[in-house]
Amino acid sequence: xxxxxxxxxxxxxxxxxxxxxxxxxxxxxxxxxxxxxxxxxxxxxxxxxxxxxxxxxxxxxxxxxxxxxxxxxxxxxxxxxxxxxxxxxxxxxxxxxxxxxxxxxxxxxxxxxxxxxxxxxxxxxxxxxxxxxxxxxxxxxxxxxxxxxxxxxxxxxxxxxxxxxxxxxxxxxxxxxxxxxxxxxxxxxxxxxxxxxxxxxxxxxxxxxxxxxxxxxxxxxxxxxxxxxxxxxxxxxxxxxxxxxxxxxxxxxxxxxxxxxxxxxxxxxxxxxxxxxxxxxxxxxxxxxxxxxxxxxxxxxxxxxxxxxxxxxxxxxxxxxxxxxxxxxxxxxxxxxxxxxxxxxxxxxxxxxxxxxxxxxxxxxxxxxxxxxxxxx
Amino acid sequence: xxxxxxxxxxxxxxxxxxxxxxxxxxxxxxxxxxxxxxxxxxxxxxxxxxxxxxxxxxxxxxxxxxxxxxxxxxxxxxxxxxxxxxxxxxxxxxxxxxxxxxxxxxxxxxxxxxxxxxxxxxxxxxxxxxxxxxxxxxxxxxxxxxxxxxxxxxxxxxxxxxxxxxxxxxxxxxxxxxxxxxxxxxxxxxxxxxxxxxxxxxxxxxxxxxxxxxxxxxxxxxxxxxxxxxxxxxxxxxxxxxxxxxxxxxxxxxxxxxxxxxxxxxxxxxxxxxxxxxxxxxxxxxxxxxxxxxxxxxxxxxxxxxxxxxxxxxxxxxxxxxx
Numbered sequence: 001x002x003x004x005x006x007x008x009x010x011x012x013x014x015x016x017x018x019x020x021x022x023x024x025x026x027x028x029x030x031x032x033x034x035x036x037x038x039x040x041x042x043x044x045x046x047x048x049x050x051x052x053x054x055x056x057x058x059x060x061x062x063x064x065x066x067x068x069x070x071x072x073x074x075x076x077x078x079x080x081x082x083x084x085x086x087x088x089x090x091x092x093x094x095x096x097x098x099x100x101x102x103x104x105x106x107x108x109x110x111x112x113x114x115x116x117x118x119x120x121x122x123x124x125x126x127x128x129x130x131x132x133x134x135x136x137x138x139x140x141x142x143x144x145x146x147x148x149x150x151x152x153x154x155x156x157x158x159x160x161x162x163x164x165x166x167x168x169x170x171x172x173x174x175x176x177x178x179x180x181x182x183x184x185x186x187x188x189x190x191x192x193x194x195x196x197x198x199x200x201x202x203x204x205x206x207x208x209x210x211x212x213x214x215x216x217x218x219x220x221x222x223x224x225x226x227x228x229x230x231x232x233x234x235x236x237x238x239x240x241x242x243x244x245x246x247x248x249x250x251x252x253x254x255x256x257x258x259x260x261x262x263x264x265x266x267x268x269x270x271x272x273x274x275x276x277x278x279x280x281x282x283x284x285x286x287x288x289x290x291x292x293x294x295x296x297x298x299x300x301x302x303x304x305x306x307x308x309x310x311x312x313x314x315x316x317x318x319x320x321x322x323x324x325x326x327x328x329x330x331x332x333x334x335x336x337x338x339x340x341x342x343x344x345x346x347x348x349x350x351x352x353x354x355x356x357x358x359x360x361x362x363x364x365x366x367x368x369x370x371x372x373x374x375x376x377x
Numbered sequence: 378x379x380x381x382x383x384x385x386x387x388x389x390x391x392x393x394x395x396x397x398x399x400x401x402x403x404x405x406x407x408x409x410x411x412x413x414x415x416x417x418x419x420x421x422x423x424x425x426x427x428x429x430x431x432x433x434x435x436x437x438x439x440x441x442x443x444x445x446x447x448x449x450x451x452x453x454x455x456x457x458x459x460x461x462x463x464x465x466x467x468x469x470x471x472x473x474x475x476x477x478x479x480x481x482x483x484x485x486x487x488x489x490x491x492x493x494x495x496x497x498x499x500x501x502x503x504x505x506x507x508x509x510x511x512x513x514x515x516x517x518x519x520x521x522x523x524x525x526x527x528x529x530x531x532x533x534x535x536x537x538x539x540x541x542x543x544x545x546x547x548x549x550x551x552x553x554x555x556x557x558x559x560x561x562x563x564x565x566x567x568x569x570x571x572x573x574x575x576x577x578x579x580x581x582x583x584x585x586x587x588x589x590x591x592x593x594x595x596x597x598x599x600x601x602x603x604x605x606x607x608x609x610x611x612x613x614x615x616x617x618x619x620x621x622x623x624x625x626x627x628x629x630x631x632x633x634x635x636x637x638x639x640x641x642x643x644x645x646x647x648x649x650x651x652x653x654x655x656x657x658x659x660x661x662x663x664x665x666x667x668x669x670x671x672x673x674x675x676x677x678x679x680x681x682x683x684x685x686x687x688x689x690x691x692x693x694x695x696x697x698x699x700x
Contacts (some may be wrong), residue, residue, distance in 0.1 A: 165610060343481045
């Protein structure tokens with residue numbers, strides 16, 4: 001039981017209140033966690049406003065622009081969802097790894113490798129050019145997940161075999177993945193000297209809402225694509241695995257108490273490799289859906305740091321796969337509309353600020369903080 | 378001989394990693410893992426360049442860089458030491474925050490090249506005449522490179538042979554015991570996180586005011602902060618091993634850039650000259666080598682039973698059982 005007296009005491013005059021901090025013994029009320037998260041986001045936006053103002057920007061203009069051009073109409077809301085799709089998948093990738101206290105911060109690289117794997121199907125080619133659309137979708141998703149999983153497997157194996165710190169190794173793999181992709185877009189699949197592959201043929205595109213506009217005119221111009229189905233399905237499956245299955249129980253037990261897991265006969269090493277592969281596969285699927293649903297070719301600038309944002313999303317969602325869906329939409333809005341805001345670093349700044357205040361707010365979840373009137377002594 | 382020039386610029390590049398790595402070693406020795414090195418370096422590089430551009434004084438830029446990065450490190454210190462949050466996730470958060478701040482405040486600095494003053498470079502007479510080594514270490518290097526040479530033994534001596542260094546190690550190995558001896562665990566942890574921050578800021582300033590002058594957004598550091606975090610493990614928290622790793626990596630980074638220039642290498646055709654696309658694989662090398670270094674480091678640590686500071690990553694809560 002930690003009790004810290006935080007008030008400054010002067011010899012003659014004493015501050016009439018003091019702050020009492022004690023560990024929570026009981027379960028905190030249900031409303032506390034979401035309230036703290038919302039409060040953390042608000043405080044982050046306030047502090048962010050000060051920094052933007054210091055940098056010579058106009059915080060109010062920046063924030064209202066982001067709100068208006070991300071959620072203000074059906075059209076932009078659809079674009080926000082497009083940004084939210086890869087975020088959901090990488091958010092899930094981080095969530096399952098973090099649940100085991102396995103710090104996979106390589107979702108960015110696994111995303112790039114997933115995009116590479118999906119491109120192989122079209123550009124190598126693995127499927128003939130006129131193969132049916134459904135076959136393309138399944139095959140591209142498979143190869144995207146396969147290459148993402150491979151990129152997760154390497155640091156997973158290094159950690160299980162040689163106890164190599166996965167934070168560093170997954171991060172290094174990000175830089176390697178980007179150079180790997182660069183080689184292929186500059187040297188192998190370069191189209192007429194540009195740093196990008198050729199445009200994929202139509203039957204390798206994921207279907208969009210606007211494809212339905214012939215039957216329902218309401219959908220015309222809406223860009224939300226089939227990747228959303230992947231992402232939501234993945235969230236539900238992951239939620240079932242984590243909270244209902246024996247494997248999910250093992251993952252949570254390793255995360256909370258590795259010693260107990262070991263005594264219970266759970267193989268930690270096997271799970272490290274497995275979870276890294278699943279995590280990588282999810283991030284790889286994100287890369288595939290971005291390639292198949294939005295970009296339709298392999299090129300350099302396919303991610304504004306989705307893999308890193310996934311870390312914050314996982315944390316905001318408290319590693320709950322279903323909450324990842326909501327958190328991703330919020331950050332999708334930020335990334336979509338933040339592109340046009342000056343100065344250019346604002347989305348990164350706000351993301352960082354939100355993460356810092358979120359982690360700080362956790363203190364109020366773990367501890368009961370009360371301000372009490374000082375009793376004369 | 379070209380190789381000596383590559384090695385000399387490798388020493389200069391490695392100086393960046395040297396400061397960042399030893400700074401992180403200080404923080405980790407006190408028990409606080411700070412993954413925000415990359416972000417703090419960016420803050421340092423941005424603050425140094427911005428101040429130098431505004432005042433025309435590179436030294437003032439250096440000072441502001443160290444203070445700014447030290448200040449931002451205290452966010453991590455507060456969250457992990459006082460609020461007792463997970464150090465990994467807080468370090469990641471610091472990274473995002475610091476990167477974001479440096480991008481916002483660094484807006485418009487990219488176009489300022491050539492008008493911003495740099496830190497002086499000079500040759501040390503006498504020492505520069507030593508065959509081979511003189512050219513590599515003492516010929517027309519930045520003053521921060523020379524400062525690095527002095528810094529390595531000083532940091533080692535401070536950690537291993539002085540009373541404050543003993544306190545530093547005690548706080549990281551067994552904070553409860555240190556506390557009973559009257560050592561201020563919380564204060565020292567805050568202090569060494571600050572030291573780590575200022576050194577990361579110094580590393581950033583070394584880039585933007587001296588080694589490759591300018592501000593290029595997040596590309597200014599290009600992952601060197603993360604390599605530094607990896608090198609700390611390889612270095613086993615020892616400044617001398619850190620220096621070895623840092624200069625090796627510096628040389629490697631330069632080699633990757635410089636190997637494309639000559640037509641012939643040792644009389645053979647240079648494959649990287651004829652096909653520039655191989656450069657992408659060359660650029661992977663520093664990152665691959667970081668992973669290789671980690672494997673070597675952890676195997677060696679296993680064999681010699683050298684561990685990380687025992688309390689690394691654990692919050693210290695006075696009155697609770699455990700470390």
